[in-house]
Amino acid sequence: MNIIVIGIIACEIGFWAVLGAGLGARYLLRLRKLSSILLLCVPLLDLLLLGLITWDLVVNGATAEFAHGLGAVYLGFTVAFGHQIIGRADGWFAHRFAGGPEPVKPPKSGPAHIRYEWSQWARMLVCAVIASAVIGLIVLLVGDATRTAELTGWIGRVWLxxxxxxxxxxxxxxxSGGGRDSDESAAPPSIQETR
Incomplete structure (x- = not known):
C-alpha cells in the first residue's frame, strides 16, 4: 500500500481518536486542561501529513500519484471543515454526557437553509483554495513537471x-427559495380555496 494512503488513513483515525480522547477528558473525566491540550493536537496531524507528502516528493524523489493529490485535498478539507466537525462532536458529547442542550440540526428550509448552504459552500471554497495552494507549493518545491503532473490534475478536480x-x-x-418554511402547513388546500 502507498505510504501516502497509509498516512491519510492514519491521520483520519488519529483525528477521531484525538477528538474522542479530548472530549472524553472534558466531559467524562472533567479534565478541561488535558482536553484543551488534546484538542490542540488535532492540527498537528495535518502538519504531519503535509510533511509526509512533501518528504515523499521532494526528499524521496517519488513521482506524484493519486494519493498525493488526495492528501492535499484532505488537508484542505480538515482545515475548512475540521472546526465545524469538532464543534458538532463537542455539542453531541455535551448533550450526551454533561446535560447540555440538544445539538441544533442544520435548517431544512427557508432563508436559514439558504444561508446554511452558502456557508457550507464557503467552507468548500476555503478547502479548494488551501488544497490548490498546498499543491502549488509542492509543485514549486519539486520543480519537475513530469513528476508532479498527477498532483496538478487535482487542482482541476477540486475546483470542479x-x-x-x-x-x-x-x-x-x-x-428554489430554500424549500417550504417549517412553520408553513403542508395540508392540502380546502375546498373553498380551490374554487
Whole structure:
C-alpha cells in the first residue's frame, strides 16, 4: 500500500481518536486542561501529513500519484471543515454526557437553509483554495513537471467539485427559495380555496 494512503488513513483515525480522547477528558473525566491540550493536537496531524507528502516528493524523489493529490485535498478539507466537525462532536458529547442542550440540526428550509448552504459552500471554497495552494507549493518545491503532473490534475478536480457544489446546493437552494418554511402547513388546500 502507498505510504501516502497509509498516512491519510492514519491521520483520519488519529483525528477521531484525538477528538474522542479530548472530549472524553472534558466531559467524562472533567479534565478541561488535558482536553484543551488534546484538542490542540488535532492540527498537528495535518502538519504531519503535509510533511509526509512533501518528504515523499521532494526528499524521496517519488513521482506524484493519486494519493498525493488526495492528501492535499484532505488537508484542505480538515482545515475548512475540521472546526465545524469538532464543534458538532463537542455539542453531541455535551448533550450526551454533561446535560447540555440538544445539538441544533442544520435548517431544512427557508432563508436559514439558504444561508446554511452558502456557508457550507464557503467552507468548500476555503478547502479548494488551501488544497490548490498546498499543491502549488509542492509543485514549486519539486520543480519537475513530469513528476508532479498527477498532483496538478487535482487542482482541476477540486475546483470542479467546488463548482458542482455551488450549483447543486447554494444556488439551487436560493433559486428554489430554500424549500417550504417549517412553520408553513403542508395540508392540502380546502375546498373553498380551490374554487
Amino acid at each position: 467539485v467546488t463548482g458542482i457544489w455551488l450549483v447543486g446546493w447554494p444556488v439551487w437552494a436560493t433559486v
